[in-house]
Amino acid sequence: MALNPDFIGRTYPSSQPYLVGREKIREFASAICDFNPVYHDLAAAQELGYPDLVAPPTFAFTFVFASSTVVIMDPDLGLDYTKVVHGEESFVYSRPVVAGDELVVTNTIENIRAAAGNDMITVKSSVSTTSGELVVVTTMVIVARGTDSQ
């Protein structure tokens, strides 16, 4: 059964604040084999004018994806998580994420459309500090395979 297009435009309650940790940034940067000093060395980050270690461009996806389970697991939406693959991802930054940021994520279903027997769902996630400063907006397209043929 195709997903219900009535969910387009639905915004879910914001996530609990995610505190960006210095060691988490170092761990993530090491895991992507990226040893740019601004991800590891506080003095190098400060030299570029940042208050603390800078997170690599895709770091935000880690906690954005965790927050998006509110959409993916929404029983009313009826997505079969075992059939979901990641189709597209994009980021539009106001500034880089830095250690010490306390960030909340607000997820909105931007679009649902059927293509070639699959459902494609676009989830837009706004990431802001707890004081309301917009940091990054991410857009994820997830593909639910074969939902039309069920």
Next chain:
Amino acid sequence: MTTTLKYADVEVGTKLPALTVPIQRLTLIKYAGASGDFNIIHWNERFATSVGLPNVIAHGMFTMASAIRVVTDWVGDPGAVVEYGVRFTRPVPVPDDGVGALLEISGEVTELLDARRVRVTLTAASAGQTVLGKAQAVVQLA
């Protein structure tokens, strides 16, 4: 944002230094731990092949994170990346054969934009096949 790379010094066609990223099973396990993405297809060959994949596959977000390194290595300051997006077009199988996979990434300036920004188009390939589509970044230069 502090980069010393000048808008006036680049043109459409300027190539960024290419990067080759070796991926082994350990790479995927580290990325799973660091990112919190423990999807079984990224570490269990028995499961991955049972759902029709050729082998354990790399996290798409690992490939995405690797591809933008061509840009951040070029500009130095990752804050110069103002937009970044990709499509995941093909999986990157990572066999447990002591070699793993190689991800080959290149980038080229494809458009000069306003406000001293440029569009960079990235190519990511493994085993001779592209694995990302529409991989583009908008980069703020000095």
